[in-house]
Amino acid sequence: MVDLTVKIGGLTLANPVMPGSGTFSESMASVIDINRLGAIVTKTITPDIRHGNPQPRVTEVTGAMLSSIGIPSKGPDHYLAEILPFYAPYRPPVVASISAGSAEAFAGLAACLSVPGVAAIEANISCPNLEADGRAFAMVASDTEKVLRRIKSATSLPIWAKLTPNVGDITVIARAAEAGGADALIVANALLAMAINVETFRPRLGGIMGGLTGAAVKPVILRMVYQCARAVKLPVIGCGGIFTVEDAVEYMLAGATAVQVGTANFIHPTTTIDIIDALPKFLARHGLVAAERLIGAVRVDDAADPLWATAG
Numbered sequence: 001m002v003d004l005t006v007k008i009g010g011l012t013l014a015n016p017v018m019p020g021s022g023t024f025s026e027s028m029a030s031v032i033d034i035n036r037l038g039a040i041v042t043k044t045i046t047p048d049i050r051h052g053n054p055q056p057r058v059t060e061v062t063g064a065m066l067s068s069i070g071i072p073s074k075g076p077d078h079y080l081a082e083i084l085p086f087y088a089p090y091r092p093p094v095v096a097s098i099s100a101g102s103a104e105a106f107a108g109l110a111a112c113l114s115v116p117g118v119a120a121i122e123a124n125i126s127c128p129n130l131e132a133d134g135r136a137f138a139m140v141a142s143d144t145e146k147v148l149r150r151i152k153s154a155t156s157l158p159i160w161a162k163l164t165p166n167v168g169d170i171t172v173i174a175r176a177a178e179a180g181g182a183d184a185l186i187v188a189n190a191l192l193a194m195a196i197n198v199e200t201f202r203p204r205l206g207g208i209m210g211g212l213t214g215a216a217v218k219p220v221i222l223r224m225v226y227q228c229a230r231a232v233k234l235p236v237i238g239c240g241g242i243f244t245v246e247d248a249v250e251y252m253l254a255g256a257t258a259v260q261v262g263t264a265n266f267i268h269p270t271t272t273i274d275i276i277d278a279l280p281k282f283l284a285r286h287g288l289v290a291a292e293r294l295i296g297a298v299r300v301d302d303a304a305d306p307l308w309a310t311a312g
């Protein structure tokens with residue numbers, strides 16, 4: 001028997017695999033056994049009803065997906081009335097992903113969703129701070145700390161902070177999130193990117209720029225997970241380009257305690273379950289009795305382990 005459980009900020013998950021916010025919905029219940037997931041992470045909800053960005057919202061690029069969805073949201077009332085009751089009969093903890101344009105609005109939403117049936121709040125701080133210049137909260141260390149402090153004061157639930165990879169030094173942001181009271185980090189949201197249709201000379205997305213996700217981003221985000229896991233004491237959840245059990249294991253070796261699967265859900269909707277099925281076999285093949293043994297187990301010689309390496 002292999003032990004797949006992992007601990008994330010006060011919660012014990014049956015296994016380390018869960019969907020990434022916005023890539024999973026109630027309709028997945030007709031495709032996979034939701035009870036087998038480590039956790040259920042819901043689509044980001046915002047305080048107001050939002051209709052999302054102009055079309056086209058999704059385009060494919062080599063090895064990745066480029067999307068500019070704009071967080072369409074039906075608001076907290078819909079969430080409480082429809083989404084939470086839907087997940088209530090399922091065993092995995094429900095993680096409510098939230099986003100807002102100010103620290104106050106983030107806190108208000110966290111308080112509103114701190115109800116039975118929600119096990120943790122995932123703060124998607126990769127969204128624009130409307131009280132500053134519109135840069136994402138998680139692009140600025142002081143904004144990161146401030147918003148997390150404010151959310152922390154509004155809820156007693158664990159807070160998972162979802163960072164953006166669109167920064168120079170993600171360890172500075174990770175430390176700010178830890179100082180602000182985050183219980184775990186998700187590394188990371190989508191990479192800011194762009195594509196242009198050379199026949200029409202127009203951007204391929206209605207939102208002009210969008211988020212790059214999928215296989216091509218994995219080495220970049222993996223590097224960030226490695227750096228963050230060494231910079232903070234918090235558990236790190238790796239998210240970026242995970243399609244297979246080997247991808248999930250790679251993230252855990254880099255220091256992730258758990259993983260989130262995003263784009264792969266659109267291509268192979270059973271990816272999360274396939275990884276959960278394959279993980280015990282992988283562990284057994286390596287003589288490991290517990291998934292936790294993978295966390296940070298990458299073998300690196302101290303001398304060859306700089307905090308920063310040149311990219312060239």
Ligand SMILES: Cc1cc2nc3c(=O)[nH]c(=O)nc-3n(C[C@H](O)[C@H](O)[C@H](O)COP(=O)(O)O)c2cc1C
Nearest residue numbers: 020021022044124189213214239240241242262263
């Ligand atoms: C279509 C789409 C919608 C997404 N919606 C959200 C969202 O609502 N909230 C959020 O925090 N992340 C959202 N994400 C980001 C994913 O949760 C994940 O962080 C990202 O896709 C990287 O993982 P991947 O490479 O496995 O896709 C979305 C991603 C995609 C592709």
